[in-house]
Amino acid sequence: MSNTAGSILNPRTSTYEFSGVKGATLITLGLPLLVIILNQLIRPDYYIKGFFENFEFEQLFYNIKPISYYIFHNGRIWCYYILWFVILAILDVILPGYTMYGVALRDGSKLKYNINGVSISIFLIMVVVYRWKLTNGEMPELQFLYNNHIDICLTTILFSFLLSTIVYITSFFPTTKSENNKKGERILAVGGNSGNVIYDWFIGRELNPRLGPLDIKLFCELRPGMLLWLLINLSCLHHYYLQNNGKINDSLLLINVLQGFYIFDGVLNEEGCLTMIDITTDGFGFMLAFGDLALVPFTYSLQARYLSCSPVTLGFVKCSLIIFAMVMGYYIFHSANKQKSDFRQGKLDDMECIQTKRGTKLLCDGWWKTSQHINYLGDWLISLSWCLTTWFQTPLTYYYSLYFGILLLHRQTRDEHKCRNKYGKDWEIYEKKVPYKIIPYVY
Known part of the structure; x- marks a missing residue:
């Protein structure tokens, strides 16, 4: 062993x-x-x-x-x-x-x-x-x-x-x-x-x-x-x-x-x-x-x-609403993740960031100035669109959106704990720049 x-x-x-x-x-x-x-x-x-x-x-x-x-x-x-x-x-x-x-x-x-x-x-x-x-x-x-x-x-x-x-x-x-x-x-x-x-x-x-x-x-x-x-x-x-x-x-x-x-x-x-x-x-x-x-x-x-x-028969209007929620969630999730990926690869050097003592940078511009985990909001909107396909027949089918919201909150707190230990004072500066954790102006 x-x-x-x-x-x-x-x-x-x-x-x-x-x-x-x-x-x-x-x-x-x-x-x-x-x-x-x-x-x-x-x-x-x-x-x-x-x-x-x-x-x-x-x-x-x-x-x-x-x-x-x-x-x-x-x-x-x-x-x-x-x-x-x-x-x-x-x-x-x-x-x-x-x-x-x-x-x-x-x-x-x-x-x-x-x-x-x-x-x-x-x-x-x-x-x-x-x-x-x-x-x-x-x-x-x-x-x-x-x-x-x-x-x-x-x-x-x-x-x-x-x-x-x-x-x-x-x-x-x-x-x-x-x-x-x-x-x-x-x-x-x-x-x-x-x-x-x-x-x-x-x-x-x-x-x-x-x-x-x-x-x-x-x-x-x-x-x-x-x-x-x-x-x-x-x-x-x-x-x-x-x-x-x-x-x-x-x-x-x-x-x-x-x-x-x-x-x-x-x-x-x-x-x-x-x-x-x-x-x-x-x-x-x-x-x-x-x-x-x-x-x-x-x-x-x-x-x-x-x-x-x-x-349940949804019809054109309800289907359109559900598809809109899915598209918005997907757009936020993927464009935010791509922006961070491009920044890490040095493709977006002009974006505002915080240079940490560890030598890495914390992005606080674009999507990432709206909240620390704006991609989580997009992911959750996707989950909500799926639940809406059952419309309002029963709250049971909204289990996934509720569960996923709790999971994202748990991930956010884990990440926050890790980053606070990793970056120290630099993380405190970052939190003042980007105070919202997932939903802008709400949380």
Whole structure:
């Protein structure tokens, strides 16, 4: 085992997130339960109406079998899911793309990535089109996905537990030695090397666990969960299509288009993830594994799932309003991120900034003089546009926008804490220049 308490490369974790072990334990038990409950409240045979006016407690666990069943007797779905995961992993490695390197790690090395989102996207589209033509629109795979929704959901949750346990165990074994890392030490996450098994397993002990050329963290961020989310949405649209003799509902089509665009945009621009806090700072443990593989596909698809059970006809005006909210959010998010990226690359030297004692610059001009995280506002507007596709049938479908708002607030406070420690007095000057954290003139 490679790491010791006194290692310079891997310092011990000094601060805890989520209230430490107790918080990590509660989240580990509570979030999977929440995902199951949310999906149980939106089923073809039972779904919430209005402000929970038809809520029945016994429906929360209706037809849910003992956990042992999903572990030992759910072999067909386990085989399908593992096959899905492995095939995507192989494609992630072998499909053509271009090489990029991540940020410098603590040992001075940079990880190599095969950026092939374009190839993955083209391949997936070709497979879907081929299956559509081959089955004359029947698409039994999508029917299976729709009909076995909750069983697949529980399988991905259990798979998240399994994967996070495997990467935790392997983090104790030495990796390949290199010029930068002659001892073969695995680089651990600064926040996941506390020595407490539960906390480190949850938050992620190793920074970038890899299986040969496959970077497990980046792969899980953009492939199995994101693309499963896309297929779940398509299965809902397909279910409505079959049930209504080839007719298409405008709200179901709109949510598929809006979220499909967002998913492909993320997959096609995967190089942007290489500088995100998820990749550069967070370890890969249960928090990310569960979030990527289970939370994303089975809660971000709630709007499409609900509309397949209780469709609403939006019409031109409402569709236009929703599309406007999505376009505005996308414009703010991407133009702000591009502006910061161009500034970091030295393309916008004329923009106002604060030169820090660390030698780096804090941008406080353009989009970034309106708030410290103006891109978060754009991202949240996108989430709101998705929820609006269900209009005001029930507040349940607005779960995602509420959850995402809380997540962005948490990220903002984490980033603020990190920057305050990193920049000291320079950060105080920056806060006076840019006082608003996310929403200009509000927060």
